[in-house]
Amino acid sequence: MQGISVKPINAFSDNYIWMxxxxxxxxxxxxxxxxxxxxxxxxxxxxxxxxxxxxxxHHFDHTGGLQALKEKTQCAIYGPDSKxxxxxxxxxxxxxxxxxxxxxHVIEVPGHTLDHIAYYHAGETPFLFCGDTLFAxxxxxxxxxxxxxxxxxxxxxxxxxxxTLIYCAHEYTEANLRFAKEVxxxxxxxxxxxxxxxxxxxxDQITLPSTIDLENKTNPFxxxxxxNLLRDVKRQRDLTSQKPEDVFSILRSWKDDFS
Numbered sequence: 001m002q003g004i005s006v007k008p009i010n011a012f013s014d015n016y017i018w019m020x021x022x023x024x025x026x027x028x029x030x031x032x033x034x035x036x037x038x039x040x041x042x043x044x045x046x047x048x049x050x051x052x053x054x055x056x057x058h059h060f061d062h063t064g065g066l067q068a069l070k071e072k073t074q075c076a077i078y079g080p081d082s083k084x085x086x087x088x089x090x091x092x093x094x095x096x097x098x099x100x101x102x103x104x105h106v107i108e109v110p111g112h113t114l115d116h117i118a119y120y121h122a123g124e125t126p127f128l129f130c131g132d133t134l135f136a137x138x139x140x141x142x143x144x145x146x147x148x149x150x151x152x153x154x155x156x157x158x159x160x161x162x163x164t165l166i167y168c169a170h171e172y173t174e175a176n177l178r179f180a181k182e183v184x185x186x187x188x189x190x191x192x193x194x195x196x197x198x199x200x201x202x203x204d205q206i207t208l209p210s211t212i213d214l215e216n217k218t219n220p221f222x223x224x225x226x227x228n229l230l231r232d233v234k235r236q237r238d239l240t241s242q243k244p245e246d247v248f249s250i251l252r253s254w255k256d257d258f259s
Contacts, residue, residue, distance in 0.1 A: 003022060003023050003024045004020065004021065004022060004023070004100065004101075004102065005020075005021045005023060006018055006019070006020050006021070006127070006165075006167060006209075007019050007021065007042075008206055008208070009030070009038045009039060009042050010038065011033075011034055011035040011038050011061075012034065012035065012061055014170050014171045014172065015032075015034055015035075015061055015062075015169060015170055016167075016168075016169055016170065016171065016206075016208065017030055017031065017032060017033045017034065017035070017038065017039060017065075018030065018031040018032070018129060018167050018169075019031075019039070019042060020099065020100060020102075021046070021048060021100075022100045022101070025100075026046075026047060026048050026049065027048065027049050027050075027051045027100060028043065028046075028048040028049070028050050028051065028100075029050070029051060029052040029053065029054060029099045029100055030050065030053055030054075030069075031053070031054045031055075031056070031119070031129045031131075031167070031169075032054070032055060032056055032061075032062035032063070032129075032131060032169050033053060033062075033063075033064075033065035033066065033069060034060065034061035034062050034063065034064040034065055035064060035065050036064075036065030036068035036069045036072070037065075039065060039069060040069070040072060043073075049073065050069060050072075050073040050075045051075055051076065051099075051100065052075050052076045052077070052078065052099050052100075053066065053069060053075055053076070053077045053078065053079075054078050054079065054097075054099065054104070054119055054129060055077065055078065055079030055080065055084065055087060056079070056080075056116060056117055056118060056119070056129065056130070056131030056132070056133075056169070057080060057082070057112065057113040057115055057116040057117070057131055057132065058080070058082045058083075058084045058113060058115055059113065059132070062131065062132075062169065063079075063084050063086070066084070066085070066086030066087070067085060067086050070086055076088060076089065077089065078091055078097055078099075079091065079117070080092075080115040080116065080117045081115070082113075082115035091106045091117060092106065092108065092117075093106060093107065093108035093117075094106065097119075102121050102123075103121065103122075104119040104120065104121050105119070105120045105121075105122065106118075106119060106120075107119075107120055107156055107157070108153075109130070109133040109134075109153035109154075109156065109157065110144075110145045110149045110150075110153060111133060111139075111140065111142050111144075111145040111146070111147075111149045111150025111151075111152075111153045111154075112131070112132045112133055112139075112140035112141065112142065112143055112144070112145070112150070113132075113143060113144045113145070114144045114145055116131060116132070116133055116153070117131075118130040118131065118133060118134075118157065120160065120164070122161075125163065125165065126160065126161050126163065126164040126165070127164060127165040127166075127167060127209070128157065128160065128164050128165065128166050128167065128212075129167050130157060130166060130167070130168050130169075131168065131169050132168070132169055132170065133150075133153055133154065133157065133168075134154060134157050134166060134168060134215065134219075134222075135168045135170060135172050135173070135176055136166065136168060136172070136173040136176065136207055136208055136210040136215070136219075137172075137173050137176030137177040137179075137180050137193075137197075137210075137215075137218065137219050138172060138173075138175075138176030138177075138179065138180070138219065138220075138221060138255070139154055139219075139221040139252070141252075141256065142252060147245070147248060147249040147252055147253075148245050148249075150248070150252065151224070151244065151245045151248040151249075152245075154221055154222060154248075155244075157212070158212060158215065158216055158222045160212050161212065162211065162212050162213035162216075163211060163212070163213065164211060164212040165209040165210075165211060166208070166209050166210040166211060166212065166215065167208060167209050168208065168210075171206065171207065171208075173197050173201075173207035173208070173210075174197050174198065174201050174207070176219075177190065177193060177194045177197055177218070178194070179220075179254075179255050179258050180194075180218060180219065180220045181194055182258065183220045183229065183232065183233060183236075183251060183254070184220055184223070184228065184229045184232045184233075185232060186228060186231070186232055187217075187218065187228060187229075187232075189217050189218055190217075190218045193214065193218050220251055221248060221251060221252070224244040224245075224247040224248045224251065225244040225247075229247075230242060230247065233247065233250070233251075237250055237254070
């Protein structure tokens with residue numbers, strides 16, 4: 001990503017608005033701007049112009065800043081065809097869009113919401129903006145879709161190249177890994193990751209981006225077919241089916257009730 005950088009902008013209590021920056025042209029794109037004010041502050045601070053916005057789904061904490069940012073910058077706004085006010089260019093599965101000279105492939109990932117999409121850039125260092133579908137150490141709640149839909153969506157993402165950088169939309173990693181350790185206590189790599197995340201959060205540092213490789217090794221929602229996880233889950237839950245989608249459903253319901 002020569003000349004391109006990605007930085008987080010903090011919003012609300014735990015949201016990240018991702019800013020993609022073309023350092024040479026001093027142009028930027030932001031992903032899921034729920035709040036316009038921190039975006040405008042960052043643009044001013046870095047002396048950047050906002051050329052575009054990418055939206056993953058319709059929830060207000062991802063779309064609340066669209067109209068204000070459009071009025072201030074006249075940027076182009078891309079997102080799912082979900083009738084969100086402000087989205088000008090509706091995207092669907094397998095579409096592609098060029099942003100700051102980078103080609104992003106659109107992947108439909110319903111589950112959290114029915115309109116959810118992710119943006120994947122394939123390159124020497126591939127990267128993914130996945131909103132609230134895949135989190136570091138976890139996945140989004142299933143609000144509008146079904147557990148089966150969410151499992152299928154996560155399976156698409158877990159099959160991306162191992163070195164794909166994952167830019168998700170919330171700082172949920174510590175809580176997600178605490179649940180992951182409950183599910184799979186015998187996962188040594190998970191123990192190492194959890195300690196690293198605790199250290200980062202103790203210093204108020206961000207835990208992102210993650211990678212597909214790290215998620216496949218430590219995120220229980222991507223490990224529903226692994227022998228180690230199945231063995232650990234059997235000790236704690238009534239596992240009548242070992243089909244990955246059924247295991248996922250057990251985990252998602254378990255996480256919903258986990259404190």
